[in-house]
Each structure stands twice: as structure tokens, then as C-alpha cells.
Amino acid sequence: MRMIYGDSIVSTVAKLCITANYKLRTDVKQSLKIAGRREKGLAKYALKTILENIDIAAKEHIPICQDTGMAVVFLEIGQDLQVKGNLIEAVQEGVRIGYKNGYLRSSVIDEPLGERRNTGDNTPAIIHTNITAGDKLKIAILPKGFGSENASALQMFKPTDSMKKIENFIIETVRKYGPNACPPLIIGVGIGGTFEKCAELAKKSLTRQIGKLNKDLNSRKLEKRLLKKINSLGIGPAGLGGKTTALAVNIETYPTHIAGLPIAINISCWALRQAQAVI
Numbered sequence: 001m002r003m004i005y006g007d008s009i010v011s012t013v014a015k016l017c018i019t020a021n022y023k024l025r026t027d028v029k030q031s032l033k034i035a036g037r038r039e040k041g042l043a044k045y046a047l048k049t050i051l052e053n054i055d056i057a058a059k060e061h062i063p064i065c066q067d068t069g070m071a072v073v074f075l076e077i078g079q080d081l082q083v084k085g086n087l088i089e090a091v092q093e094g095v096r097i098g099y100k101n102g103y104l105r106s107s108v109i110d111e112p113l114g115e116r117r118n119t120g121d122n123t124p125a126i127i128h129t130n131i132t133a134g135d136k137l138k139i140a141i142l143p144k145g146f147g148s149e150n151a152s153a154l155q156m157f158k159p160t161d162s163m164k165k166i167e168n169f170i171i172e173t174v175r176k177y178g179p180n181a182c183p184p185l186i187i188g189v190g191i192g193g194t195f196e197k198c199a200e201l202a203k204k205s206l207t208r209q210i211g212k213l214n215k216d217l218n219s220r221k222l223e224k225r226l227l228k229k230i231n232s233l234g235i236g237p238a239g240l241g242g243k244t245t246a247l248a249v250n251i252e253t254y255p256t257h258i259a260g261l262p263i264a265i266n267i268s269c270w271a272l273r274q275a276q277a278v279i
């Protein structure tokens with residue numbers, strides 16, 4: 001059994017929070033560049049400005065966006081790994097330190113229906129854990145801004161509902177909320193499982209690299225079809241019109257109950273930030 005100390009988790013998480021907020025994912029940046037080549041007019045200008053913003057942030061070590069998000073953390077914990085100390089507390093402490101040292105905005109409030117006081121250190125983070133084989137700890141941090149989080153949706157379909165109805169739900173969600181979610185968007189879709197599982201799948205699907213093909217052929221076809229239809233909505237970069245409303249549609253599926261068909265959509269803005277490490 002391999003052992004790691006809470007301190008190394010704290011420092012790794014702190015660094016990841018800063019890196020994720022200063023440096024955009026390479027695949028997202030590349031995809032924005034490609035989109036810029038096929039756009040013209042205002043759409044081209046919007047993408048050029050976004051790309052300049054990304055470069056300035058990386059060069060000057062400042063956040064890509066003022067909304068530095070609620071920290072969403074995916075932990076893959078090797079079953080042959082022992083953590084000395086409290087794993088969850090170590091992650092929360094890392095977020096606390098990372099947001100403070102990186103001068104990242106604290107956006108988390110305590111009681112959603114109460115006084116909504118800012119907790120002052122961007123904690124608590126949202127932590128998803130998964131037990132895997134091996135003796136390593138994989139940590140992925142996604143700072144999630146709420147301009148796009150608010151554009152998300154979930155619906156419990158009937159197993160008899162048609163594919164057309166499901167596609168319409170996804171497309172109409174983007175049509176309705178997409179313009180306020182800072183497009184070009186990355187659309188995460190979770191299909192199956194339970195109410196909460198499909199939401200988690202939708203979020204997790206955002207971690208898949210843009211352009212990386214879905215292993216499942218049917219999902220891959222659906223991703224392609226949805227992306228085409230979403231891009232024909234004409235919302236465009238920054239909502240100014242154009243061909244690029246979304247950069248990708250990523251679908252994740254999971255077996256579900258005979259009586260149900262849960263579908264969740266989790267939307268990310270162009271600022272799809274993510275950093276990960278293995279310790």
C-alpha cells in the first residue's frame with residue numbers, strides 16, 4: 001500500500017486552481033483558433049478578442065475570466081493508495097490556498113436561500129470521487145463559471161420518447177440559454193443512470209478533449225448531428241451571430257432503469273478551464 005500525505009494534496013490542488021484559471025486548455029484554444037479561420041465579420045473579431053485575452057492571461061499570470069468559478073474537483077483514487085490525513089479536507093484547503101495565492105475571485109456563498117454570505121475563500125469546492133485500480137491519486141480541477149452553469153438543464157424522459165424529442169430538448173436549451181453563456185460553448189450531455197448520475201456524467205463529459213471521438217458509435221453519431229444543428233442556430237461567438245455556437249458536443253452514457261431515460265445538459269462557455277495532476 002502506497003502512502004501519500006495530505007500536504008502534497010493541498011499544494012497540488014492549490015497549484016492546479018491557479019493553472020486552470022490562468023491557462024486555457026490547449027485543445028479548447030486550438031478549437032477557438034480553427035473556428036476563427038472560418039468566421040468573418042463580428043464573429044471573427046469576437047474570437048480574435050477571446051484569443052488575445054487567453055494569451056494575455058497566460059503571459060501576465062492573471063485569470064482568463066473575472067468569474068474564476070466554483071471549483072469542481074474530480075478525484076480518481078487508486079484503491080492501493082492510503083492518504084495520511086483527511087483527503088477531502090486536504091482538497092478544500094488546497095482550493096482555499098490556491099484561490100487566495102492566485103488572487104482568484106471568491107464566488108461561493110454559504111446559504112443559498114439565506115443571507116448568501118461569501119465564504120471568503122471559494123470553498124467549499126464540489127468534489128466527485130471515484131475509486132480506481134492502482135496506487136495513484138488523479139486530481140482534475142474545473143473552475144466552473146455560472147454564466148454557463150446557469151444554462152444547464154435536466155429532464156427525465158420516458159423510455160418511449162423519440163430521439164427527435166430528446167434532440168429538441170438539447171437544441172432548445174442551447175437556443176434559449178446559450179447566448180448568455182458566453183459562446184462558443186462546449187455542450188456536455190449525460191444520458192442514463194439516475195437523476196444525479198446523469199448530471200455528473202454531463203459535467204464529466206466536459207473533461208473529454210475536443211476532437212477526441214466518443215468510443216460508442218451511436219453516441220458519436222449523435223454528437224456530430226447535435227453539433228451541426230446547434231451551429232446552425234446562428235448564435236455565434238459572443239452571441240454576435242456566426243457559424244460557431246458550439247465547439248463540441250460531448251456525450252457520456254450509463255445504464256439506466258427500464259422505466260426511465262434521464263438526460264442532463266451541462267454547458268460550458270469558451271473558458272472551459274481544467275488542470276490535472278497525478279500524485
Ligand code: SF4
Binds near residue numbers: 068148271
Ligand atoms: S460564462 Fe464563462 S466566460 Fe462568461 S463570465 Fe462566466 S466564466 Fe467567464
